[in-house]
Amino acid sequence: MRTVTNYFLVNLAFAEASMSAFNTAINFAYAVHNDWYFGLVYCRFHNFFPIAAIFASIYSMTAIALDRYAAIIHPLQQRMTSTETRVVIAVTWMLALLLAFPQYYYSSTFPLPGRTVCYIDWPEYATVNVQKIYYVCVTLLIYFLPLCIMGCAYTTVGVTLWVSEIPGDSSERYKEQLLAKRKVVKMMIVVVCTFAFCWLPYHIYFLLHQFSPSLFEEVYIQQVYLAIMWLAMSSTMYNPIIYYCLNGR
Template sequence: MRKSFSFVQPPWRIALWSVAYSSVLAVAVFGNLIVIWIILAHKRMRTVTNYFLLNLAFSDASMAAFNALINFIYAVHGDWYFGEAYCKFQNFFPVTSVFASIYSMTAIAVDRYMAIIHPLKPRLSAKVTMGVIVSIWSLAVVLAFPLCYFSTTRAQPHRTICYVAWPRMEDDPFMYHIIVTVLLYVLPLVVMGITYTIVGVTLWGSEIPGDSSDNYHGQLKAKRKVVKMMIIVVVTFALCWLPYHLYFIVTGLDKRLMKWKYIQQVYLSVLWLAMSSTMYNPVIYCCLNSRFRTGFKRAFRWCPFIKASSYDELELRSIRLHQTRQSSISSIHRLRDSLTDGNLTNPSRAEFSSEVNFHS
């Protein structure tokens, strides 16, 4: 360790942190690549919601691959080994990736809201969905651009540092992080909290006495599983990133904390927790969704103790009959509800438009 770097850790602690960060890298990249493969390789999985999940998986895999381990190496050694170009990328890409992740989740929440609360309104087409995804990444680049523009390296005795050379070093870093916290954390979580609350009240308050339709109850159950899964995804993200944002707010308000002898351990902990958010979603999908679970079985079918049944194959591949049946059922139920409710003032009686990717 360089003598000029004040935070020196014993080898055993560095080894433990190395295992922790390497585990995030391996699980996040491998798991999210499988999610991407499941969606792209199976036509039945190519739906609006799943395209946003694909975007979420791509941003999570990219963050883990390009930033998690590099951040750890720099935090431990205090010496930047990777050049000025990667310094700019290292500061720029995490904000871009997190923006894409959180707003993909927000887009899913809004899409679920429209599908369940306003089922008769047109759904997003594939073309519009792609446009939304491109817009998300474009806005992410704009928000993160100052980090890329002002990032640079500087040679010091015994080491090189990578930092953001803000015009006003006293005020700009803290103000920028407040803006990032609001736009990347507070605002989207508020939007998702409101939409999922409305959706949850509608779904879990939708038991209608006398309505014994098996299809109605089956679709209601499926929609509840979708919303439950997405709420778990959002809550996991929020819990993982909360300490990270609090860390920068607190240290921004009291810069003396940066000289505390345990501050490096605190930073490595909150950074690991934030980076670990990239590895949980594939596990959540596999546990809570039958089609993703089938996809993971197919991906790991080379393992002797994992077998995909003929039903599993049917679950992902038989799209035409399923879509025709769902289209007919949806049309019948929408006509029934329109005749029954008139202007659909009772949304709980409205047809919860079926989406083939989330039956479980």
Template sequence: MATTTSEPVNLSTTIHFQGYGNKTTNNRFEQPDWQVALWAIAYSLIVIVSVTGNVTVIWIILAHKRMRTVTNYFIVNLAFSDLSMATFNTVFNFVYATHSNWYFGLGYCRFQNFYPITAMCSSVYSMAAIAVDRYMAIIYPLKLRLSSTSTKIVIGVIWAVAFSLAFPQCYYSVTEYYPPRTLCFVNWPDDYGGKHHLTYQIALIILIYLLPLLVMLVTYSLIGQTLWGSEIPGEASDHFQNQIQAKHKVVKMMIVVVTTFALCWLPYHIYFILGSFNIEIYMQTYIQQIYLAIFWLAMSSTMYNPIIYCCLNQRFRSGFRHAFSWVPFIKVSEEDKMELQHTRTFRMTRSYRTDNTNNDHTPVKIMKS
């Protein structure tokens, strides 16, 4: 599951695993310079777009009081996870995959095997937390919401869980020198494909892919039934109508984010789980190209979210215009300024309407600003 792998896709022809085969330096996966150049451009695109977009998202939320909501704090955590993965993992793994040589020492080898799982776990659990928060806000609007402090505690727990799940990858990471190359891989106690490795691999797929996606599928399905399956009362106030529409947009945006994440990472998980059962897959002639394509798709998930926010959310769109107002053809309108500068909060309260004919007191929901 780690992005810097012990699999022979990144190694020489005959260096399979520790103590396995002849330790020669022949590299059957070496690519011509023009292919490496094309892949370098493709991976550079991920880093540039991801860093620019996610830094902008973090600035939009933290620099504008109106944007500091529970959902947006989780989006900040999601953006930081994507940003750090693009910065600390993408380039180094690409260099290792194309050169079959680890240049960065044992310390960074451990980090490189540890952090991608940490960041991915943080990302998917942040999306699950957003789904649960939206569920509580829409299904149970009168219940107490998470406070700013509680949200930060939840984010801290998410990172603690992420560190715990990724620790085995760090602990078993090693570098070994087979002249003239150095290899970085995870040296499992019972070798690659053994009980320890296979158990860990399956546990990760369940805990950082299948289970969080199941939680999001259930919560967003229930939210969808509530928002799209019921009619807005005819006597509802403008505030109430506006809030329902706003919730529609946020839920749609997050469904697109989750779907994009699931599709980007699905081939990656399939690739490694198949390799866990059949290591010969990694010896196929074109496996290096397949791996680079699958890894590019997985890493590209770090750059899509800012684009989705900008396309589907007016406030984020206004924020991006503010951030890039120095670009000649981007203009900031008065509406954009109002979107981010004016704070309007809504809360749900209970009031009572008295029927003059029978003195019946019927509770109704009123939106107050």
């Protein structure tokens, strides 16, 4: 079971389980009550960790896509070893924590009449909108860029595996290997499409918040936010179901 793909699947599962454990219920409670009960330290962690977890999740999927691409398109090239795979996972988390660090650094709590808010106190400069630049970079780095890479990789792999028919005189072992490769690729395409569908409204919401803030003065915007947040966070529960249904191992 200690294959390159499975190492990345474990990392993906760890990131999503952590986000479910540390953020989902608290995020929902805060959105419903508009009162932060959990102190400054957890406020910083609460704003910091989801960005890191999403980054680790999506780049685990990207690494799996590139590994499948290398294994199927260039089968004679040397594959990553387990040590190299663990190094890639460690570097992924380091980059994830670095990208999320501004959310930790600028997080703060502020007492209002009857409640406390947890928010990100972005610095204000006359010439640069730090908040807008940061959210655009985050959206590009943890959504559009990795999805483009995975789209190209799986399109090429899909054409290679499905367009070419299995030769009639192939050995049973060859047929089994080809079917196994198809199953893994099919499973990961479903995982990626699920992630893309669940997180797209979330990223659109925050981009609109930066470029069209007047939209967020509407009466029911809090309900819209809760629905979008629920959809995004729900992505963490679908992958185990997908693995169970599409991966016999």
